[in-house]
Amino acid sequence: MVKFANRIQPCDNGLNDIFTYANDPALISFAAGYPNNQLFPRAALQTAFNASLTERCNLQYSTAAGLPSLRAKIAQHISTAQRQFTAEQILLTQGAQQGLDLTAKLLLNPGDGVVVEAPTYLGALSAFDAYQPTYYEVPLIADGMDLNALQKILLTHTVKFIYTIPDFQNPTGCTLSLAKRHALLRLAQRYDVIILEDNPYRELRFSGTPLPSLASLDTTNHVISLGSFSKILSPGLRLGWLVAAPELLEPLTALKLGNDVQSSTLVMNAVDHYLTTYDIKAHINAMNRAYAKKMTVMLTALARYLPATVAFTKPCGGFFVYLTLPAEIDTGQLLKQVILRDAKVAYVPSASLFPVSHQANGIRLNFTNLANETIELGVKRLGQILTQTLHQKHYAKL
Ligand SMILES: Cc1ncc(COP(=O)(O)O)c(C=O)c1O
The missing domain is CATH 3.90.1150.10 (Aspartate Aminotransferase, domain 1)
Structure with missing residues (x-):
């Protein structure tokens, strides 16, 4: 047995x-x-994969951080007036899902506190469960997490990270208001807790004005932010990204190396080609x-x-x-x-x-x-x- x-x-x-x-x-x-x-975009992806195989891809191992030109394009894609990102701040992952696992692997000992929105994304719980956290639930209201409830938890418990899906949350569709984004960052700074921002739906806005990501508002390196091509191109690519400060990105990259060595060179090249040739916006x-x-x-x-x-x-x-x-x-x-x-x-x-x-x-x-x-x-x-x-x-x- x-x-x-x-x-x-x-x-x-x-x-x-x-x-x-x-x-x-x-x-x-x-x-x-x-x-x-x-x-x-099947035809465009077909062209991109063909080009990737014939022109660009050396079919060899590459680095755990991922294709530099693609990381640079993602950095540009997520840069805003508030904050410019660079390729060095980005790790390419196998979907946002791998970013959830790597973050939990880096930060959690058994029993460590993790705050989640209630309700939250089932796949995140599956990823975190393997590291045996103690969960604390924060109720969700129309404009995002109830920050009074969050503060009470932070006052009375030790928490390693706060997991949030600020834009069009899974499962509720709620979006964290701008005022609450600032307030959440202030709490993270005061209690010195990491925010794990999971943002695969961020660009799928049908009405209203886009709000800055938590990563773009973070001035004290308290945010690890996840993005993904799953919902904006195709989940079958299994390609996403993680943005973090160097002191977090380096060990996370080392963990990825131990996990799957690197993301697929073929896929990274194809998406790089897609972004060069087509207008993803x-x-x-x-x-x-x-x-x-x-x-x-x-x-x-x-x-x-x-x-x-x-x-x-x-x-x-x-x-x-x-x-x-x-x-x-x-x-x-x-x-x-x-x-x-x-x-x-x-x-x-x-x-x-x-x-x-x-x-x-x-x-x-x-x-x-x-x-x-x-x-x-x-x-x-x-x-x-x-x-x-x-x-x-x-x-x-x-
Ligand atoms: C909130 C959230 N995070 C992460 C993921 C995983 O996405 P990916 O396909 O990029 O791994 C999903 C997928 O549904 C999701 O809803």
């Missing part, structure tokens, strides 16, 4: 279910957070127009079909809308016992998105990878079954 390491816990956090639902043609799945299949704008429409279809259908006892967020971008049902409802049980069978609709139930409180009355809905008519139909079916179920007196037993 093989004995796993103590840190490996039996895990059924629902991640596998998400992929199962996404692949079931009988279901309308709002569960996965996939970009739209039709919107990948125009591509993102086109995606935003399509996603904005899909979100409007979803919000309109939610307003029309959901019972009044169900609240929902109204994001300005990103991939997700979050529903809050009456507190006594367990949306996981509801999904398995009623919704999958009667509505033929799937979603992500909230319990596993709260690592401490396991609040079960939330639902994450994704709108990006479905046709507009399918979104309308799926919300209609979900709304009808929720209306029936919530009206039944016995729903509290679900």
Whole structure:
């Protein structure tokens, strides 16, 4: 009998279910957070990969930090009036997901404190869990983390890092306000805590004015910031980036070397070629127009079909809308016992998105990878079954 390491816990956090639902043609799945299949720039990527293989790529090992010319382009892409970044501040990763793992690996001993937004991104919890942290949940309100609650935690507990998704948060779609960005940085400085900023949805804004990233406002090297090509080009590339001060970037780069040596030379070269030859901002704008429409279809259908006892967020971008049902409802049980069978609709139930409180009355809905008519139909079916179920007196037993 093989004995796993103590840190490996039996895990059924629902991640596998998400992929199962996404692949079931009988279901309308709002569960996965996939970009739209039709919107990948296939022809451009094909040209970029061809060029990468024939002209540029030496097919040899390179450095753990990643292709310098691509790091320079990313630095330019994320630079703002507030702050200019350089290639030396950037480590290329296998998606933002690897940045989550590397940061936790660098900073956490078993039992160390990690603050997360509640609810938060399930994949981040999967990455952090391996390092056995003690989680502290900070409630999310419309303009981001409840900073009073955060301060109470920082006053009474030792925390290694604060994990936040400031733009179009997964799963709620909430965005941290500008005032709170400044206040969060002040707290990080006062209590000398690292902020892990995870920002894969940052450029997917459908309305309102873009806000500066935490990294761009950070003057004291308290922020590790993650970006990704997954949602703006393709998740299949497995390419993202991490921005940090040299004293953090050096050990993180060493950890990446031990982890996977480097990101794929072929992919790094192809994306570098793509960014030289094509206008990624125009591509993102086109995606935003399509996603904005899909979100409007979803919000309109939610307003029309959901019972009044169900609240929902109204994001300005990103991939997700979050529903809050009456507190006594367990949306996981509801999904398995009623919704999958009667509505033929799937979603992500909230319990596993709260690592401490396991609040079960939330639902994450994704709108990006479905046709507009399918979104309308799926919300209609979900709304009808929720209306029936919530009206039944016995729903509290679900
Ligand atoms: C908040 C958040 N962080 C990180 C990731 C992982 O992204 P990547 O594909 O870049 O690893 C996701 C993917 O859905 C996400 O939603």
